[in-house]
Amino acid sequence: MPEPTEKTTPGAKIAYLAGGAASTGLIAGLHARLLLFPPYRLFVLALIRMGFSGRSLVIAVPYLWLLAFFLAPFLIVLKISLAEVVIAQPPYTPLFVFIEDGFIAIQASLDNYLFLMEDSLYWKSYLSSLRIAFISTGLTLLIGYPIAYGMIRAPKRWRFALLMMVILPFWTSFLIRVYAWIGILKKEGLLNLALMQLGIISEPLTILNTDIAVYIGIVYSYLPFMVLPLYANLEKMDLSLLEAAADLGCRPIKAFWVVTVPLSVPGIVAGCFLVFIPALGEFVIPDLLGGSQTLMIGKTLWSEFFNNRDWPLSSAVAVILLLVLVIPIVLFQRMQERSARAEA
Amino acid sequence: MSDSGTAERNSSTSAARKRWEPWNDPNERPHVQIANVTKRFGDFVAVDNISLDIYQREFFSLLGPSGCGKTTLLRMLAGFELPSDGQILLEGEDMSGVPPYQRPVNMMFQSYALFPHMNVETNIAFGLKQDGVPKPEIERRVAEVIDMVQLNAFARRKPHQLSGGQRQRVALARSLVKKPKMLLLDEPLGALDKNLRTQTQFELMNIQEETGITFVIVTHDQEEAMTVSSRIAVMDHGKIVQVSTPAELYEYPNSRYVADFIGEVNILEGRVAEREGDHLLVQSSEAGCTIKTGPSADEPAGRQVWIAIRPEKLNIALQAPPETGVNCLSGEVWDIGYLGNLSIYHVKLDSGKMVTATQANMARLIERPITWEDRVYLTWAPDAAVVLLN
Incomplete structure (x- = not known):
């Protein structure tokens, strides 16, 4: 040595x-x-x-x-999902049962998972959640990108103030902010009042308790998660690259598409994941702003857990939700690694 | 018309080869005219009423310390800044309304500004693609410039997989491939180490000669400017102090600023005593003698002037010359720098003024005859002394 x-x-x-x-x-x-x-x-x-x-x-x-903060809780949830519901404390059957002569029996069933496939409510909830999460992630990107881009092109002395304007709403409770939207979106709310005063509409619009209200709520709540990674990414961009593009005969709008956007892909991906993942499992927003027909898996899980007190079934819902999220992320990462290796 | 300069330069067969000096030819039309251009940023005047003509095929340098406005002037040529006053004409056409993406001018950026998500080939092809050049032609022209800058082995690499010198070549190739009417280079060699820089200077000159494109380079390195340029504009505080060929700039500086900025110089202050033929006799208490200058313009007696003498034009000796009253400094050797090929002597004159003299070490000696604290005499030919008025 x-x-x-x-x-x-x-x-x-x-x-x-x-x-x-x-x-x-x-x-x-x-x-x-x-x-x-x-x-x-x-x-x-x-x-x-x-x-x-x-x-x-x-x-x-x-x-x-x-292990401590991800795998262990997941295993607990997985364990509960294999149990059966009982009226007891806790309200499910144990996985290991001591029987006579010191034998231990494992009590597990896939009934809950089979039930998830039988009842259309669940897969419809998953699909509807995916749709809502996809659309609202897209909308958040469409709104967040110009905001982040505007922030980096603004004079340096404004940047801190603009950044604070993005972060400040976080300092208020999430619940209160979503409740506030009820006041804005309801029939006699601020939005309808303003539109009627301006003479744009004669009848109040029904926005609250529809999917549109859910989109508004998700886009509003998760916008900072999109803006901040994009801002961090765009801020690093060397602005002389845009000058170089212009110098080589590229108009500013085209330069945005061929230089700025490709270079901000890591920020776009990070922002989209940060919005998509919580949006998929979101339950407060569809509960408060959505209507009875708004199906989201988070809401289904909530009612299964708190209203039905069916812990095993709701755990199965959570496990499937996790798989729905983890599998695409793992596949995406594999793909990125492969393309990075191909480049090197 | 504008090609006559080229013709002259290439006619090396003629015995008395005429020098290529389009700026001295009244029939030559300037390629770029900068006419009374001023650029203000708020209260700060970055470029102060500059007028300058640059001719086709020139390798023109803008030289000055940082903050002198040279980069601002270059950016105005590229179109990234618009002049607050004045005009820039390219081949007689006013450029003020033309945005950078429509100017037939390309720039090589100090940071190179290579697109990190594109490889060498696509970086170079970018400009041609914007112009809608057909694909086979793009491929041919890109291959051509890649060959010229010797990057064939690296065509598929991305910028982060290249060394600094290779990136510099990609940036050069990218700005050359569109065959611009003028190539602007912003400190193109600033990021390279010294050896590579010297080598690249000569490559730049070769490429410029090969392509025949007018080069305008911004630099703060006077050696670099002297090596590559056909002419140099020395700038200070937004103004042009002198525009000349490298040799003129060195031998005939028009001010103390230029004399000091280009190379080393000894400056002695004095007053005009009288005129003798076309020479001036200058009385200098700093020098402790009368200085007889080379042929120079008439100046009234009593006028304050400065005499500039380059260190290599001073002759250093232990013996006093026959006449010590005129063009002879005497003092004590204060410091010696031995560089091998040269020795640098710092001599403290009787007035307390320090002057520098350099001597080529032509004889092969270990012990030089002149050593510390020797009394020495410095003499020079009369035309070595340049009279400066400011």
Whole structure:
């Protein structure tokens, strides 16, 4: 084993001891910096003595995080989805049952999943949720992109104020903001009043308790999730690229489509995921603004859980919802990795 | 018409080869005319009433320290900024209403501004595509310039997979492929290291000669400007101080600013004593002697003037010349810089003024005869001294 060349600080020596953990990357950097603190150093040294290498420790941290906050809750939900409903506390049958002679029986059934396929309410809810999430993500992109683009082209001294205008509504409760839309959209609400005063319409429009109100609610609520990643992405763009495009004979509108938009694809993808995922499972907005005919899986799940008190069935709904979300994301990432590798 | 300059330059067969100087030919029509152009940003005047003619096939440099307005002037030529006053004419046509995407002018950006999502080929083809050039022709012309800048092996790479020097070539190729009437280069070599820069300077000159495109380059590096240019405009605070060929600029600077900015110079202050033929006799207390200048314009006696003498034109000796009253400085060697090919002597004159003299080390010696604290005499030929009035 080669001798470490740098022995000046104990931190450097220990970083070397820790298996020469890759010095690049956020987690490795954090690990290296934390090594300067004695308690962490002792902890790492103890683990090393127990036979763990520094490299595996560095990799272990994000996995532990995912295990504790993602996989464990998911397994609990999965477990409940395999149970049957009973009137008890908790209101489902346990997975493991102790029977006589010290045997343990596993009690699981796929009945809930079969039921989801039988009853059209569920797949209709999934499809309707997907449709609403797709359309509202598209609308959010259409509205959010010009806002983000305007923000980066605005004079520098305005940017902070504009950014605050995007973030500030977050400081009020989400529920209150959605409730406020009821006051705007209802028959005798602000919007109808204003339109009638202006003489654009003679009869009040029915917007509240329709899908349109749900779209308005989702677009309004999730707009910052679209604007912020787009802003962060567009802000990094070198504006001399647009000058170069103009210099080479490209009109400004075309330059937007052939230079700005392709370069902002990572921001578009990030923003769309950030809007689409919560919109798909959204239940507050369809509950408050939507009508009785507005089907969304989040709302179905809510009534299954709180009104029917059918924990196993609602857990099955949640598991399927998760799969509906995770599978496309994984496929998308695979595709991106493959195209990145093809380029390199 | 405008090709006559080329014809002259190429007629190397004639024994007395005429120099290619379209700017001295009254029949030559300027390719670009910058007429009384001013650019203001609020209260700040970036370009102050500049008039300049640039001729076809010139390699023209705008030289000056940062903030002198050279980049603003270049951006006005490209169309990214509009003049607050004045006109820019390209081949006699006013450019003020023409947006950048319709000007037959291309620019190579300081940051190169390569499109990161396109590879070398598509970056270069971008401009031709905008003009609706048919595909086979695009392919042919792109291959041609890729060949010219020697990037054949990298045609499919993206900008982030290239070195700084390669990116610089892509940027050059992209701006050349449309065969613009004028190519603008904003500090094109600024990001390269010194060796690569020197090499690329000569390549740029070759490409310019090969393509016959008028080049206008912005630089703050006087060596670069001297190497590549047919003419240099020295700028300061939004104004042009002098426009000349590199040699004229060095040997006949018109002001202390230019003399100081281009190369090293010793400047001695004095007053005109009298006129002797077409020479001036200048009394300088800084020099401690009378300075007899080269042929120069008549100046009234008593007028304050500055005498500029380049270090390499000073002759340094341990023995006093026969006449020490005229064109002879004497002082003590203060510092010596030995560069191998040259030695630089800093001499402190009796007046306390420091002057610099350089000597080519023509003899092969380890011990140079002149050393620290020696008393030395500096002499020069009368025409080495340039009279500056401001």
